[in-house]
Amino acid sequence: MATASEITWKNLLTLMLSVSAAAALISNAPADDEAIFPMPTGKTYVNECGSCHTAYAPGLLPARSWRKMMGELGNHFGEDASLEEPQRLEILKHLELLAADGSQANMRMRRINGAIAAGAAPQRISETGYFKYMHDEVPAYIWKRKKIGTLANCIACHTRANEGRYGEREVRIPQ
Amino acid sequence: MNKLVLSLLLVASSAQADTQQQILDGLVAQAGSASPARGEKLFRGKFTGGKAADSCTACHTENAKSAGQHVKTHKAIDPIAPVAQKDRFTDAAKVEKWFKRNCQEVLGRACTPQEKADFTAYMISVK
Numbered sequence: 001m002a003t004a005s006e007i008t009w010k011n012l013l014t015l016m017l018s019v020s021a022a023a024a025l026i027s028n029a030p031a032d033d034e035a036i037f038p039m040p041t042g043k044t045y046v047n048e049c050g051s052c053h054t055a056y057a058p059g060l061l062p063a064r065s066w067r068k069m070m071g072e073l074g075n076h077f078g079e080d081a082s083l084e085e086p087q088r089l090e091i092l093k094h095l096e097l098l099a100a101d102g103s104q105a106n107m108r109m110r111r112i113n114g115a116i117a118a119g120a121a122p123q124r125i126s127e128t129g130y131f132k133y134m135h136d137e138v139p140a141y142i143w144k145r146k147k148i149g150t151l152a153n154c155i156a157c158h159t160r161a162n163e164g165r166y167g168e169r170e171v172r173i174p175q
Numbered sequence: 176m177n178k179l180v181l182s183l184l185l186v187a188s189s190a191q192a193d194t195q196q197q198i199l200d201g202l203v204a205q206a207g208s209a210s211p212a213r214g215e216k217l218f219r220g221k222f223t224g225g226k227a228a229d230s231c232t233a234c235h236t237e238n239a240k241s242a243g244q245h246v247k248t249h250k251a252i253d254p255i256a257p258v259a260q261k262d263r264f265t266d267a268a269k270v271e272k273w274f275k276r277n278c279q280e281v282l283g284r285a286c287t288p289q290e291k292a293d294f295t296a297y298m299i300s301v302k
Contacts, residue, residue: 028262052245052248052283053250054250055246078226078227079247079280081276129266146244146249147244147249149244149247149249150247150248150249153249155250163253
């Protein structure tokens with residue numbers, strides 16, 4: 001049983017040292033502020049995919065999700081988003097390379113992939129466990145704002161989403 | 176020396192995008208004519224053939240000079256009238272791509288050369 005007499009200077013010093021060591025570790029760790037995903041090079045991806053919606057970072061879904069999507073562009077969430085074959089293949093190549101389970105995946109992308117069942121090929125990023133976890137504090141009335149409107153509208157709040165930047169510091173929630 | 180400058184200028188200008196008038200001329204060459212008034216009617220018309228939207232204005236708003244918003248994804252759309260967004264109707268391939276896409280989504284069919292010429296003539300006429 002600890003008593004007041006046991007709070008010695010030595011104990012206090014140890015406590016202070018461990019608190020500052022922990023603080024140093026935390027401040028050196030990559031924060032959520034640095035949620036940066038690699039994006040396809042060139043303009044095809046942003047021009048073709050990003051003209052109707054956010055040019056989603058490929059690292060938000062595994063390669064099998066992208067393959068399925070790029071094979072069904074004639075019915076892309078109810079719309080015909082068909083591409084010319086050279087563009088389709090170019091985009092698919094980038095998506096596979098930079099996917100959440102791609103060879104270049106960073107820690108965050110691995111976590112995204114880890115939360116998706118091995119047999120599943122989700123088509124909506126907003127249905128992945130990581131997305132839900134990261135947005136669970138956003139109340140429904142915010143999503144309903146006219147300038148946001150849908151979970152798919154990343155760029156409404158993540159103003160630099162088309163550059164793969166989803167850091168919390170760069171979030172601007174429109175009124 | 177003057178010749179060199181002139182040829183450099185020619186190279187530079189040929190690398191640039193088309194003007195809106197050139198785009199319109201190309202469409203009129205296929206349609207025979209263009210009517211801004213008919214184009215405006217098309218822009219403001221309501222249709223039932225498409226799956227995504229019932230009109231151009233559903234996304235582009237009633238005012239062609241205003242920024243719009245995609246009905247489904249809510250992504251912001253730059254104004255469609257060149258007077259408000261100067262790179263509109265300056266890339267023939269892009270113009271064709273969006274006619275193909277959006278005529279299908281609103282009308283449920285491809286637009287005719289006449290419709291494309293009229294629509295473009297209207298957009299260029301918006302001041």
